[in-house]
Amino acid sequence: MSTATPAPRGPGRGREPRAGRGRRTARRGSLLAPALAAAVLLPAATAAAHVTIQPAASRPADLQRYRVIVPNEETSADTTAVRMQLPKGIDFLLVEAAPGWRAKVVRRGGQPSEIRWTGGRVPPGGYAELHFIARNPVRTGGLAFKALQDYSDGEVARWIGSAESENPAPTVTLSESATPQDVVSTHGEAAPASGAGGRETPASGSTAGATTAAATKDDDGTDALTIVAIVLAAVAIGLSGLGLLRRRAA
Template sequence: MTMTPTRRRLSVLAASTGAGILVFAGSASAHVSVQPGTADQGSYAKVAFRVPNERDDAGTTKLEVTLPADKPLTSVQTRAMPGWKAEVEKTKLATPIDNHGKPLTEVVSKITWTADAGTRVNPGTFEEFEVSMGKLPTDTDKLVFKAVQTYDSGEVVRWIDLPGPDGKEPQYPAPTLKLTAKAGAGTTPTTASAKPSTEAKASVAAVAEDESDDSTARTLGVVGIVVGVLGLGAGVFAVLRASRRSTSA
């Protein structure tokens, strides 16, 4: 069936609006991140550094993850991945830490995954680099891992930024693992009249802030989609109105 000028204009308008919505959604979510995003304090956990490919014309061939120097971990192990080589760097500690009753003088401070020839994270896909780590600290509510992503085009993206004073997410946020207290750990019976501690209030405030950030991101995504749909509707109405006038004339 031959496409009329009116149908052709509607098709172009719909395609361009849909593409705009997809670009908006992709830019809001394509970050290097830690999966899952939470773990128990004082535990051993398996996490994965999820690496999406944000480029249409290049593939990711290298990932570098730096572990927090102020919260050294006694155990860090990488999982073998076909087509990738994992290398760990260790740092000597100024003050040894206890590791099951024995002093530990050096810890893993950086992990680098490098793709073999012919291997990469292709456009439109993601890869997860798994690590077993512990013992997770009990004196902080998060661990920040700075990551560097390298493409075979030579481009380097540094996921190392922290939220600003206003809590707004930066353009290149560092992967962050939130730490929560184990259920029942260190708790004592309380009464209805008991007042929450300063630490508890801070924890609740932090959770509320995180939920607010997540809600803001979801709201922005919905607003973008709604604006796109309204724009599409306005365009369709304008095209149909012009068509009717042309027919009446």
């Protein structure tokens, strides 16, 4: 009775030759690399698609013009409203007109507490830029401008968390060393020396103030800062007149 001798393992049977395993590993690595890169980039892209406010740093007590950037991260729904809660300590607020949007300021206890933008639409993949002027609180530290973003399908994105969360609130840091950007001056003094991008816009009725403000226009041609200059100048004239009448009466 003869015993069958096992056939020797060749390249096509049993364990794969070492060279073949190396090539297959290289192919798998080349296929996994794009997937891993996408996995790394996806959280960064998602984290970037939230409501933000600029400038991110400002000085205490400054009359600051803020920009609110509202991106639409959905794929099948429009952004239809934005509600922004104002930090405590802001006692003066002007909302700049934005084409297609209606703005309402909610006040509590005589102080502005919330801005509501409605009526506009931001399609998927687009963004809106909204503006307002506020006087910063007289303190240093962080200011959280918590925001709610409404979508046409009924969903609401709540940007109210900490900076490390998945839904961070728009935040501004108040510091005496912050570089002034888009600061409105009520005295018409010259803009202080600052770094690149820093500027101070006079808001008085002077020629210099009107010229500087005329360089900043929104899409519908409305010179918002010139309007602010006229309003503030009118208030100053009214207060001066009232003081003169009181002195004469005395």
